[in-house]
Amino acid sequence: MAKQLSTEQLKQQKIAVLFGGDSAEREVSLKSGAAITNGLIKAGYNVTGIDTKGFNLAELTQQGIDRVFIALHGRGGEDGCIQGALEYLNVPYTGSGVLGSALSMDKVRSKQIFKAMDLPTADFCVVTPEDFDQQTSVNVLAKLGNKVMVKPAKEGSSIGMAIATNVAELDTALKNAFAFDKQILVEAWLSGKEFTVAVLGDEVLPPIQMETPHEFYDYQAKYQSNSTIYHCPCFLDDDRRAELKALALRAFQATGAQGWGRVDLMQDADGNFNLLEVNTVPGMTETSLVPKAAKVAGYSFENLVERIIQLSLIEEG
Structure with missing residues (x-):
């Protein structure tokens, strides 16, 4: 019989807040982990921050860790690996489980899944090193149009992404992109506005509209630019x-995500919403x-991290 712990419990x-690691998103994860750790401490929690790079997870039980807040972005932290390890150790954790994490991470x-469930998303092709030859780009552009977005299947923070408007590009x-992944997603270009919608338990938070002078919301626009404008509401x-909001929640549930996360979407030239991806961390x-x-x-930030902890996998009792 499962039971939910009270805030005081x-x-x-x-x-433990797990952050850093050795993925391509390490630098962002270090910043997330520091902010979450500080937020939980301010909210009155007993918190230890742990950079998982070179860390033996078995030490969590040796240190008497009761629960984990996952702040690891990208491979190893957002793809079901750390979730599976924590389940093996019987340590409750925040966010999605193994399957929801793995499916959401894989673009x-x-x-x-979006296509199978008749959820709107841009047309796409998948390219691997094995099937890449002189005709690949010609065929992809013939199917998707003369402007496409290239994305490694299992990277985040816009790492490895690029726009292409001709065969050479x-x-x-x-x-x-093959330097980051063996599967590459190539999507038809979406020319409309970009939105992101956060999910917190059963609550869908107010959508944010991003506006950037960059051609797309890339790594620099996300983390290094002061010219990106966020409209919320x-x-x-x-x-x-x-x-x-309804579409974002359906997408979040479709990949098996749970607890908390974020769904990214864009409009096409006609203003129709198209799903991009689900982010579980x-x-x-x-x-x-x-x-x-x-x-x-x-x-507040402290309220937010506390709510995420409250939504972490429940204790068995």
């Missing part, structure tokens, strides 16, 4: 905002997207 537990599988983009009427610095949306919904 959770505050008596020893909580190709996510797109296939697509050849180069694919070769560069976004510039949509009530009906369209409700449509966007999104950025959590105090200026990241989920905290921005949470603030509009009435959550």
